[in-house]
Amino acid sequence: MSIQIKxxxxxxxxxxxxxIGDIFIEDxxxxxxxSKPADEIIDGKDKTAFPGLIDVHSHVREPGQEEKETIKTGxxxxxxxxxxxxxxxxxxxxxxxxxxxxxYILMKAQKEGKVNVFPIGCxxxxxxxxxxxxxxxxxxxxxxxxxxxxxxxxNSQIMRRALEYTKMFNLAVIxxxxxKELARNGVMNAGKNSMIFGLRGIPNxxxxxxxxxxxxxxxxxxxxxxxxxxxxxxxxxxxxxAKKKGLNVTCETCPHYFTLTDDYVQNxxxxxxxxxxxxxxxxxxxxxxxxxDGTIDCIATDHAxxxxxxxxxxxxxxxxxxxxxETLLSLxxxxxxxxxxxTLSEAIAKMTVNPAKIFSLDTRGSLKAGSAADVTIADLxxxxxxxxxxxxxxxxxSPFIGRKFKxxxxxxxxxxxxxxxxxxxxxx
Amino acid sequence: xxxxxxxLLGLEHLDKTEIQTIIDSARPFKNMxxxxxxxxxxxxxxxVVNLFYEPxxxxxxxxxxxSKRLSADVVNIATATSSVVKGESLVDTAKTLEAMKxxxxxxxxxxxxxxxxxxKNLNASIINAGDGFHEHPTQGLLDLxxxxxxxxxxxxxxxLLVGDILHSRVAKSNIWALTKxxxxxxxxxxPTLIPGKISELGVEVFYNLDEAIKDVDVINILRIQMERxxxxxxxxxxxxxxxxxxxxxxxxxxxxxxxxxxxxxxxxGIEITSEVADCSSAVINEQVTNGxxxxxxxxxxxxxxxxxxxYVHSN
Ligand SMILES: [Zn+2]
Numbered sequence: 001m002s003i004q005i006k007x008x009x010x011x012x013x014x015x016x017x018x019x020i021g022d023i024f025i026e027d028x029x030x031x032x033x034x035s036k037p038a039d040e041i042i043d044g045k046d047k048t049a050f051p052g053l054i055d056v057h058s059h060v061r062e063p064g065q066e067e068k069e070t071i072k073t074g075x076x077x078x079x080x081x082x083x084x085x086x087x088x089x090x091x092x093x094x095x096x097x098x099x100x101x102x103x104y105i106l107m108k109a110q111k112e113g114k115v116n117v118f119p120i121g122c123x124x125x126x127x128x129x130x131x132x133x134x135x136x137x138x139x140x141x142x143x144x145x146x147x148x149x150x151x152x153x154x155n156s157q158i159m160r161r162a163l164e165y166t167k168m169f170n171l172a173v174i175x176x177x178x179x180k181e182l183a184r185n186g187v188m189n190a191g192k193n194s195m196i197f198g199l200r201g202i203p204n205x206x207x208x209x210x211x212x213x214x215x216x217x218x219x220x221x222x223x224x225x226x227x228x229x230x231x232x233x234x235x236x237x238x239x240x241x242a243k244k245k246g247l248n249v250t251c252e253t254c255p256h257y258f259t260l261t262d263d264y265v266q267n268x269x270x271x272x273x274x275x276x277x278x279x280x281x282x283x284x285x286x287x288x289x290x291x292x293d294g295t296i297d298c299i300a301t302d303h304a305x306x307x308x309x310x311x312x313x314x315x316x317x318x319x320x321x322x323x324x325x326e327t328l329l330s331l332x333x334x335x336x337x338x339x340x341x342x343t344l345s346e347a348i349a350k351m352t353v354n355p356a357k358i359f360s361l362d363t364r365g366s367l368k369a370g371s372a373a374d375v376t377i378a379d380l381x382x383x384x385x386x387x388x389x390x391x392x393x394x395x396x397x398s399p400f401i402g403r404k405f406k407x408x409x410x411x412x413x414x415x416x417x418x419x420x421x422x423x424x425x426x427x428x
Numbered sequence: 429x430x431x432x433x434x435x436l437l438g439l440e441h442l443d444k445t446e447i448q449t450i451i452d453s454a455r456p457f458k459n460m461x462x463x464x465x466x467x468x469x470x471x472x473x474x475x476v477v478n479l480f481y482e483p484x485x486x487x488x489x490x491x492x493x494x495s496k497r498l499s500a501d502v503v504n505i506a507t508a509t510s511s512v513v514k515g516e517s518l519v520d521t522a523k524t525l526e527a528m529k530x531x532x533x534x535x536x537x538x539x540x541x542x543x544x545x546x547x548k549n550l551n552a553s554i555i556n557a558g559d560g561f562h563e564h565p566t567q568g569l570l571d572l573x574x575x576x577x578x579x580x581x582x583x584x585x586x587x588l589l590v591g592d593i594l595h596s597r598v599a600k601s602n603i604w605a606l607t608k609x610x611x612x613x614x615x616x617x618x619p620t621l622i623p624g625k626i627s628e629l630g631v632e633v634f635y636n637l638d639e640a641i642k643d644v645d646v647i648n649i650l651r652i653q654m655e656r657x658x659x660x661x662x663x664x665x666x667x668x669x670x671x672x673x674x675x676x677x678x679x680x681x682x683x684x685x686x687x688x689x690x691x692x693x694x695x696x697g698i699e700i701t702s703e704v705a706d707c708s709s710a711v712i713n714e715q716v717t718n719g720x721x722x723x724x725x726x727x728x729x730x731x732x733x734x735x736x737x738x739y740v741h742s743n
Binding site: 191192196197198199200267268309312313314315 | 440517626
């Protein structure tokens with residue numbers, strides 16, 4: 001099976017490419033030229049191609065919470081969003097702290113998945129924060145990083161050991177930074193709005209204290225630290241200073257942290273409830289600044305599906321999290337590129353070459369010859385409304401329903417196979 | 429008349445005219461109380477449900493009396509859960525009530541936003557009878573009504589709220605109502621019990637009660653919850669009493685005709701001395717009477733708006 005994408009605008013930050021040209025795909029790889037005429041020719045006129053997008057933070061929920069999402073539905077949702085690789089967090093049921101769990105996810109992805117699914121393993125057994133998980137065995141089974149996302153390691157000694165031990169595998173430790181005591185019972189950002197709405201607040205400092213701690217532990221150990229979903233101005237500044245010092249620290253943010261503020265919580269709409277919470281305009285501006293100056297390396301979704309029943313309840317008792325695969329690219333284009341925060345190439349880098357480098361995905365994040373043929377084709381001028389009935393994720397908990405966008409993926413190619421096109425929906 | 433809403437969820441989003449309409453409508457109901465027949469037929473054939481997820485004899489009884497004086501059928505549902513049990517669905521409970529043709533549902537809940545959740549999910553009119561730390565609009569209205577009655581106008585009045593502002597829905601509803609009418613609002617309490625951003629609502633913050641009390645026209649004392657001490661928000665009741673109890677001595681610094689209010693139930697000897705609670709400046713029992721009149725007005729106005737069915741869905 002070979003494909004030729006003709007006369008397309010190629011934006012590949014890994015090689016600083018930004019020109020009209022052809023992309024050739026043969027046997028699941030990008031090639032310089034085809035050995036025989038292409039089986040399929042795709043007209044690239046008025047379209048733009050990037051290396052397939054990599055989302056380093058998602059919750060695909062399988063195994064254990066299939067009512068929210070499955071590998072089947074989640075990867076279709078990702079494909080629609082132009083995402084060709086998703087990292088899935090280990091807080092499944094059971095948690096991914098053992099090799100069979102990793103193998104199960106990989107097997108399911110192989111059988112039912114539309115895009116690459118790379119599991120993240122637990123830092124500690126059961127994500128309990130007490131003993132290190134068998135990270136070496138998990139690595140052999142196929143994990144790409146470790147994290148106790150959502151159950152951050154409170155004990156500094158254990159976090160230190162995790163950063164030290166993972167050095168031999170060159171695995172990044174992804175840290176969800178939250179001081180759980182300071183954040184206790186909090187359900188939204190602590191500030192004027194939480195006061196007015198009568199909801200308990202989560203102060204910025206509950207994130208920043210742990211960002212500081214982990215940076216210090218990174219300095220102590222020389223381990224590889226990746227900070228998840230940065231949401232505050234203070235965190236951006238801490239990472240900026242750490243990078244200036246030359247520490248091995250990287251970080252990500254999510255589209256909602258550069259798009260929304262806690263003003264949106266006002267109707268107790270639980271689709272605006274996530275952890276970390278939406279902050280203030282000052283934080284949003286700082287996140288944008290951090291994206292611009294390179295402090296923030298990646299844009300990830302923190303795709304966190306929850307059922308309608310779980311979300312249609314008291315704000316305090318509804319679960320944290322929103323879905324994000326299907327809005328990642330459009331939000332990045334409209335909020336960052338169109339508003340001149342980032343160039344298109346800079347924006348795409350944060351979802352392609354940067355995550356590929358941080359997590360050592362050697363054959364991905366690039367359209368160089370020899371790379372895996374993961375390609376996202378976008379129409380930057382396609383205008384559409386994000387409608388609930390069009391969502392492919394099993395859950396519909398998005399704060400962006402009803403929003404109008406310009407620009408989205410129109411075709412997604414994974415390993416040389418077309419897995420999604422805008423016109424036809426899923427191709428099986 | 430200017431009140432055309434489906435629900436009463438809070439005072440934040442009501443404008444001055446709407447609040448004025450409720451206050452004006454309460455007056456004739458209060459006058460009715462001195463008559464031998466204290467009943468009006470406004471809500472004949474209507475079903476009012478008191479859905480209380482937090483025990484409150486006072487507010488529940490007040491709504492019940494108000495509904496009955498308007499000739500409504502009243503159903504009381506007290507769910508004895510101070511902590512919300514996982515798995516139970518508030519929305520489902522309320523939908524069942526609606527299926528039983530409840531016209532107005534009055535909800536009291538430990539969690540903020542629950543009245544709004546019902547309002548979004550149901551066609552019945554929802555009245556917030558206190559939700560978490562958010563609002564207690566009818567208390568705010570009855571406090572405003574009482575101040576009106578005693579002081580004739582609100583503009584320029586110096587009103588002091590004392591105590592746990594952080595966890596007080598009464599304080600919040602008072603602040604919204606009073607600032608809309610041009611009162612000068614002060615709050616006093618320990619910094620741990622005053623939200624950091626409260627001054628952005630246009631109130632003046634004091635940590636020292638003796639300073640806060642100077643020249644005030646009204647003092648609204650909030651009930652202190654004993655469990656706040658376990659959250660390390662203050663070291664002991666003993667110290668709280670020392671710093672924030674309203675005593676005769678402290679009261680001397682206020683205006684001579686100061687009004688003393690308390691939303692009840694009082695902890696005599698803690699936030700207020702019995703001497704002060706029972707003195708001639710205290711209008712605590714009148715607040716209770718006014719509460720019924722104000723709640724009748726709210727019920728009446730919501731029922732009237734339902735008849736038109738062209739009401740505005742709240743915010
Ligand atoms: Zn997280």
